Each structure stands twice: as C-alpha cells, then as structure tokens.
Amino acid sequence: MSSALTARLRRVRVGTACRIILVLILAVLPLYLDNALLQTGLFSMAAVVGAIGLTILTGAAGQLSLAHAFFLAVGAYSYSYYAGVKDPSGASKAHGLGMPPVLAMILAVATAGVVGLLFSPIAGRLRGIYLGVASLSLVFIGSFIYENARGLTGGFNGRPATEFDLFGFHFGQDNPPLTVLNVVFGRFERLWYLFLALAVLAYIFGVNVLRGRMGRAMQTMRDSEVAAATMGVDIRRTKAGVFALSSMYAGLAGVMVALAFTRVTPDYFILPLSISYLAMVVIGGLGSVGGAALGAVFVTALPTLLSRYSGSLPFVAEPASGGYDAGKISAALFGVAIVFIVIFEPGGLSALGTRITRRFRRSKTEGPATEPKRAMPRSGTVTRTQEDPV
Amino acid sequence: MTAGAPAQLKPASDVPTLVVDSVSVAFAGIKALSDVSFTVVPGSIHAIIGPNGAGKSTAFNVLSGIYRATSGAVRFGDDNLLGLRPHRIARLGVARAFQNIALSKGQTVAENLMLGRHALTRSGFLTSGLRLPSATREALVHGARIREIADFVGLGDKLAKPAGMLSYGDQKRVEVARALACEPRLLLLDEPVAGMNAEESTYMAALIAEVRRELGISILLVEHDMGLVMGISDRVTVLDFGRLIAEGTPAEVQDDPNVVRAYLGTGEDDNGERGR
Amino acid sequence: MTRFIDLVLNGISLGSVYALIALGFVIVFKATEVVNFAQGSMLVLGGYVTTRAHDHMPFVPALLVGIAATAITALIIERVLIRNARGADVNALAILTIGIDILLITELTRRFGSDVLTIGDPWGNKLVHLGNLSLPQARLAAITVAVVLLTGFFAAFKYSSWGVAMRAGAEDNEAAALMGIRRGRVTATAWMVAGLLAAVAVVFLTAFPSPGLDTGAREIALRAFPAAILGGLDSTGGAVVGGLAIGLAEAMTAGYSVTFLGGSLADVIPYLVMLVILLVRPSGIFGTRELSRV
Secondary structure, eight states, X not given: OHHHHHHHHHHHHHHHHHHHHHHHHHHHGGGTOOHHHHHHHHHHHHHHXXXXXXXXXXXXXXXXXXXXXXXXXXXXXHHHHHHOOOOTTXXXXXXXXXXXXXXXXXXXXXXXXXXXXXXXXXXXXXXXXXXXXHHXXXXXXXXXXXXHOHHHHOGGXXXXXXXXXXXXXXXXXXXXXXXXXXXXXXXXXXXXXXXXXXXXXXXXXXXXXXXXXXXHHHHHHHHOHHHHHHXXXXXXXXXXXXXXXXXXXXXXXXXXXXXXXXXXXXXXXXXXXXXXHHHHHHHHOTXXXXXXXXXXXXXXXXXXXXXXXXXXXXXXXXXXXXXXXXXXXXXXXXXXXXXXXXXXXTTHHHHHHHHHHHHHTTTTOOSOOSSOOOOOOBOOHHHHHHTSOO | OOSOOOGXXXXXXXXXXXXXXXXXXXXXXXXXXXXXXXXXXXXXXXXXXXXXXXXXXXXXXXXXXXXOOSEEEEEETTEEOTTOOHHHHHHTTEEEEOSSOOOOTTSBHHHHHHHHTGGGOOOOHHHHHTTOHHHHHHXXXXXXXXXXXXXXXXXXXXXXXXXXXXXXXXXXXXXXXXXXXXXXXXXXXXXXXXXXXXXXXXXXXXXXXXXXXXXXXXXEEEOSOHHXXXXXXXXXXXXXXXXXXXXXXXXXXXXXXXHHHHHHHTOSOOSSOXXX | OHHHHHHHHHHHHHHHHHHHHHHHHHHHHHHHOOOOTTHHHHHHHHHHHHHHHHTTSOHXXXXXXXXXXXXXXXXXXXXXXXXXXXXXXXXXXXXXHHHHHHHHXXXXXXXXXXXXXXXXXXXXXXXXXETTEEEEHHHHHHHHHHHHHHHHHHHHHHHSHHHHHHHHHHHOHHHHHHTTOOHHHHHHHHHHHHHHHXXXXXXXXXXXXXXXXXXXXXXXXXTHHHHHHHXXXXXXXXXXXXXXHHHHHHHHHHHTTOEETTEEGGGTHHHHHHHHHHHHOTTOSSSOOOSOOO
C-alpha cells in the first residue's frame, strides 16, 4: 500500500514538474518569438481557456454544446461595453460604461455565467444531444443580436475593445516602458504574460473542479443519469451549473480574444468557431483538461503556422488558388482527426499520451498515469437496460 | 465493521417505517403495478420476489423516484416519496444498489464511493475549483469514511483502481458500498447476487446480514436467488404480473399455493442466472 | 388577403423543403441514433453534382445523377464510418458527423471558390398566375414534389418491409433481430433515403427567387434542425409538421417584415420557435417522452 502510494506520489510529482517546466518555457518564449508568433500564441491561450470550459461541459458532463461561440461573444462584447466609452467621433453608435478594465473583465465573465444560467430551463432539462441542437440556435440568435443591437455591439463593424491595464501598468501600449534582456516589452509581450497567467489559473481551476464533488457528480451523470440522481445528484441543477461554468470559461476566452484583436466584430463568433472548439476538445480527448489545452493550441496554431511556412511546404497551395491552402489543409486535418478519434481513439491526444508514457514505464507501475483516462462515454448496458420499464 | 465503528454508524434509532400503499404504475396504458401494498418494518430485511416481468424493478424505480406512480402513496416516516425527484428521495436516506452495474467505470472506486457522499457534502464549483479549506477538509473527513466503508465490504485495497477494471463480483460490491456511502436509512438492493458465482454470492449474503446487524437499517431486496432470499429475509412480498399475490415470512410464502403456481407457471429456470 | 394567401403558399413551399430535410434527420436518427450534422454538406454536394452533370445532360437525368451521388456518399458514410463507430454514444456519433461535415464542406468550398452556381432547374424565373396571385413556378413545383416524395415515403414506411423494420427496429432492436430483420440493410437504406431527400431539397432551396447555389446552402439546411427537433427527433410525422410550421413562421415574419432591433426576425425565427417549444416540451411535440425522470 505504502509503496503504491509513494509510486503514485512520484508520478504526480513528475507530472507537476513537467507542467512547471512547460510554464517556464512559455514564460521565456516572448524573448525569442516575433510578433506574428506571439499573436498566434495569444489566440492559442485564449482558446485553451475556452476549450477547458467546453471539455468540462461536453466531455465530463456529456452535454453537447455548439453555443460556445455565442458565449465567447457575450464575454467579448460585455467586456468592451463595460470598459469602453462612446466613440467621440460618432462613427460607431456603440456606447459604454467606462469601467476599469479589470472590473470589466470580471463582470464580463460573470455576465457570460448569468446568460448561461438564463439558458438553464433548457440546458438543465435537455439530454446531451437535444442540447447540442438547441444550443445551435444561440449562435444564430447571437449573430442577429451582434448585428442589430448597435448601441451595445457597434453593429456590423463591431466595436473597439479597450486595452487592459492593471494598477497603471498598461498591456496595450508601452506605458510604462519595459525592457527585459534587451527585448522591448510591447503589447504582445505584455499580453502574453497576462494570458499565460489566466490560462494557468483556468487550467488549475478546471482540474480541481473535475477532481472535486461536482466533477464526480457530472461524470457519473454522463455515465448514467439515473445512477447519479439516485445517489442524490440534482440532475437539473448540475446540468445548469455546468453549463453556466462552461459559459464563464467561454466568456473569459472571449475577453482574451477581444484584447488580442483590440476589436470585437460579429463575423468572428459564428458557427465554425463553435465547431473549432468542439474539434479542440475532441482532438485533445473529451473530459481531459490537459487534452483540451493541447487540442486548443493545435487547432488554433496549425493554420497560421502552415500559412507562415507555406513557402517551404510544397503541399500548401496559395490562398484562393483553388487548391488546398493552409486554411483548407488544417480544416481537412481537423475533420480527419475528429473522425479518426471517434472511431479509433475516443480518449484523444490525452489517452494517446497516457498510452505512450505507460509503454515507457510499463515495468514500473500498473494503473493509469497522472491523469485518469476520461474517454468518451461508450453507451454501456447501464443506461439502456435500467430504463426498461420492468 | 472490522475496525472500531464510530457512533454515527448506528443511526438505528431514527429508521422510519416504509409504507407502500396501493401503488399503481402504468406505461402507455399497460399496468406494470396494480394496487401493490406492503410495509417494511424498521431494521428488517424485506424481499420482493416474483417471476420475470412481475414488476419488481418497477417497484424499485417508483421507490427511488425514477418512475412516477399513477396512484397510491409511499410513506417513509413523515415523508411521501411519490412526487419527489430521485435526488430528494436520496437525501431522505433511501439509497440503491443497481442490478446492472451503474458505476462510473473510468473513475476510481474511491471516486465512485465519494459520489455516494454527494448529498452529505457541500463543495460547489468555486470551493473545489479554488481548493478552499472547506473543500479540502470535506475531502479528508469523507475520504476517511469512504475507506471505512470500503474495508467493511472488503474492497479496502482496491480504492485507487478504476471501477471498470474490477471483477464483476467486486463491481457489485462497489455498488453496495456506494449505496452505503449515502448513510442510508433504507437500502434498496436490486438483485445483489445476480450473475455471481457461489463464493461471491455467499460473501454478499453475509455482507447484507452484517449491514443490518451493524447499521440497523432497513433493507429492501429484489432477488431471484431463492436460497439467499429465504436465508436472510424477515419478510417476503411476492409479485406476479404487477399484482401482490402473497406476503409473509419466508416459510409462509414458500408454502403459499399462489406462489407455487406463479413459479411453476413460468418455469423454474429463472434462478438469477440471467444476463451477463 | 391576397398577400396573406401568397405568404401562406410561400410558407408551405419553403416548409415542404424543410420537411424533406428534417425527415432526413429523423430517418437517420431513428435508424442509427445519429444526429447527422453532415446533412447540410450532403445537400451542397447534391446540388454541386447536379449542376456539374447538367453541363452534359438535361436537367432530370442530371438531378438523378446528383441524387445517386448523394445517396452513395451517404451509404459510404454509413458503411465505412458510422458502422465502425458502433458502441460510441449519441454525442460521439454526432461529433463524428461534424468531422465528416468539415471534410465534405472543405472540399466543396475549394471546388466552389467564390462561384454561385445555377442548378439549371426547368422552372427558372417563370411565374404562375392564379387570379390575383402570381407565384414562381419553382415554388409550386417544390410543393408538388414534396407531396409526392412524402406520400411515397410514408407509404414505404407503412407497408414495405424496410418501413416495418424501421419502425420495429426503432422500438426494439432485439425484437427486430428476432424477426429476422437485417439491421444492416435497414440502416443503409435509411442513410440513402436521407441523401436522396437532401439532393432533391437543394434544388428547391436554390431555385428562383433564391440567388443560386453556394456553400451557404449548408446553413439553410441547418434551419431544418429546428423543424426536426420541434416535431420530435424520432417522429417522422413530426418532421413534416415541424417543417411546415418553420416554413410558415419564416414566410410570415419575412412577408410582414416583423423586425426586432431593426433586423428582420425571419433570419432567426426557426431558432426562436425551437427554443420556445423546447421550453414547453423538452422532447418536441411528437417525440417519445422519456420514461424516467431525474
């Protein structure tokens, strides 16, 4: 028992050490990367936050959602509304409350949560797949609102997002100026650290939630609603709660996207965005927080990296040439990855990783590695037979 | 209980009577239960038996709030269980072990048992997410209790294993342990020995008897294995085609002509070896 | 009054197209428990093949080629992918079709470029005059074809061995197996029928007065999702009722210029209607209700 315990502890420590090293590497990257890559990194970290929210909802709780783009929009627009001011030139009809950006960020996340809760009469009562289709409607109703509620959203052209600052330290400009090891810390470098901090916090929070009481409840609910309810889990409340939590994650991701873009425009928050998020969490392995982070980076960075290096990659066509350009190659890859993963490796990248690490230390230990495999639920005999009337 | 049992293990004083009062259930016009009544005396082991399709599982599903009864009443102490959603019933101290194992196979045994503590614990998204002291304390206190329960059912060494990796018999025991983790006042056991081999079956029978002896709670049992039912039950209710056809002590029921007819009529072959 | 009748006809015509697509969703769901998110790109595929074939032959044979191509694609999807994912749960299967959808639409987008294709239907922009009313011929054709196809479908559903198997299978897989019904053939047929319906529906979705066919037709197909959900995802009759309801609601809001915040509500009315219905009845109007409540 005690030797198993130490083995387990060691495994946990190895995992933690790896994660700390990864964060340290990410922390020095701004010293080496150019602005385009930093920008890609910013979007990737925003996606990490959003994807963790979706993997909790769709992976751990088994509630399919295509509404993620909508909740990103809620976060992005609310942030720029709370922090923004009316355009003095009058070019945009959008007005704002002029709050401090930190407060605006917190309120934007809260707003996304509240909007998610407002959806709970639906989110709390529908089973996974019905929710998937119902959530589709939020994306389209959302698009309608972004384009028409001009006072809030600025309409078709969107609205600017106020740059972030924290106690006088500005993240959007060189004020106060900052140079580290001869690298001038401009907008991208500053935002990088902000985003890294947010992503790490979102990660830790997500892992803790899944390991905690509500995490167990939602995973059992996914495997068998009847069993979870019989053990005292209030299914409707849990579903509504998970939906709201996932909306808050999406809201924070939305704020981050707004900060990285400096603008919030309606054409970003459309169905393909929801689908990319789904691709991220499926590729990473449904229900795994680490997998969601990996999947998010993969799905976000691949198109930009492909187009950046398209010159030296013979198989990448020029955009709009009628061939497979970077965007289409990545889309096709994501499609293939999804199909492949559902059929062959329902645990996604995280299960693949677990399997490989296990092979490496096969002789040492038995049982799962640092993170238990949370595979896509297979429809067992459980749910079906239980609901037979007799 | 192997180790010295804490005081909270004996809530026998407040185990209420369960009164099932002319309950009927119909699905799309077909009656699955008609006018079924029986009473489970506090601290007793009460079995429901009957041929396949007799309505035993339906009765369980009504008791745990999964199905809505068309008429009748189910009183558990001062509470009427009918009309309550399952999680409310669970909070009144009614726990259930499922016939078809309904564990989360990817989660460890400990996590599955901790789910049983759901109604007894408080941590929400925020407290777990931020790992506030209250969440940590809760995890410690209830984790200790989970270990006691696991030791009690003989699974103490398997807490860290994913439930899906255990043998069938062990999984059935995890089911029972998870129900016990709810600190129930009424334990519903749905075919606890179905599909088990003789050795596992004997162990389970002893376990059930010990649960009653140690905890003093009521146990309502659906089972095909007549040896088990007759060996440990205080009272037996016999259903056939959704109707109550006999009730009494095991000896009385065994000699009841209605029961004999019901069982002979449908053949003697359903001795619980179905499924799996 | 004329305007009202005009709008009703308009709505029925649009609704019958939605009904065809929604029926495709329902058949596939009943047979294989798959919510088919690839239906939209199958629609575009059907339109694309028909248009390309029309370069070489008259419209009707071209349409048959389009139908055949779509049905065969659906069959391949079912045989090669869905069948191999057996045991995956409903969510995973839906996600699988999203993956397929991404693949199909990426290739179609590449082929389309920025073109808007005209599918070459024989009705063109011709009108029919009925008293005060003047209706595009294509609209009447949509209604007629939908009535014929739906009648054919429901007859097959009721009387053919496939239909019997579909109904039995949906209710009880084991009983169906005992009856000697070959699940494989039933599910394959279901997917092919859905492909056929998509290929026909796209003709009317893109016919006059719509501007033509581009990959945007995929999103129009998504508007049939509310139709399928509204009726109940497992109810064939519900799909037709849902389709008509959505079509009428859309035609009316568009015709009477119902606006909100200055935008036309017709764009989102299918989704609003769906949300309202789901609030009242979480499994649609005609859908099977869950026995258990938790």
